[in-house]
Amino acid sequence: MTSTLADVRIIDLPKFEDPRGNLSFIEEEKHIPFKIERTYWIYDVPGGQVRGGHAFKEQQELIVALSGSFDVVVDDGKNINILSLKRSYYGLFVPNYIWRKLENFSTNSLALILSSTAYNEQDYIRDYGSFIKMKK
Numbered sequence: 152m153t154s155t156l157a158d159v160r161i162i163d164l165p166k167f168e169d170p171r172g173n174l175s176f177i178e179e180e181k182h183i184p185f186k187i188e189r190t191y192w193i194y195d196v197p198g199g200q201v202r203g204g205h206a207f208k209e210q211q212e213l214i215v216a217l218s219g220s221f222d223v224v225v226d227d228g229k230n231i232n233i234l235s236l237k238r239s240y241y242g243l244f245v246p247n248y249i250w251r252k253l254e255n256f257s258t259n260s261l262a263l264i265l266s267s268t269a270y271n272e273q274d275y276i277r278d279y280g281s282f283i284k285m286k287k
Contacts, residue, residue, distance in 0.1 A: 154246040155227045159234075162213065166240040175240045177265065183213045183244065185267035192217070192263050196256040203252035206276040211267040213242040214253070219260025226250040228286035236262075250282055 164182055167174045179187045193202050203223075214223055220237035227249055234243055235255075242265075245251050253262060268274060276282045 154248040156225060156230050156232050156249070158244075158246045159225045159227075159232070159249060160244050161234070162242045162244050164215075164240045164242055173240075177213065177215075177242065179265075183242070183265065185211050187265050187267070188269050189266040190263070191266070192261060193253065194261045196221075196260065198256075200256070201252050201254045202256075202262075204250075204277075205252075206250045206282050207247050207268075207274050208276065209247055209268055209274050210271075211247055212245045212251075213265040214245060215239060215242045215263045215265075217261040217263045219257040220255075221253050221257065221260050221262060222255040224252045224254065228283050248286065250276075250279065 162182060164175045164177055177183060179185065196202060214236065216236035217239050220235060223234050223236060223243055225232050225234065225245060236243055276285065
């Protein structure tokens with residue numbers, strides 16, 4: 152339960168520029184500090200909708216805006232920061248015990264999330280009040 156906003160960081164991913172189109176990639180335990188156990192993506196988000204709104208006890212994530220843009224609001228229980236993702240060669244590392252929500256999705260945006268754990272409903276902290284109590 153020691154993660155703070157200082158642990159949340161943008162990771163520069165490799166970018167190979169080419170006139171035919173650019174290429175970026177992610178290697179587990181090299182570009183990100185965990186082994187990838189699950190990958191999912193969020194798309195077709197209607198205007199004004201918010202995704203996330205939870206924290207995890209164990210799971211760590213890397214969030215990438217593959218297309219379009221969106222904001223990630225991160226909260227460690229004491230401080231809040233808003234990071235805008237709009238380049239596919241930047242990933243946002245979000246450790247466990249950080250509340251996060253995704254908002255401000257542009258049209259046709261695509262959010263890729265790489266997770267350190269398989270899906271486990273018991274890992275979610277969905278109540279903000281409970282999150283604050285756990286952080287104290």
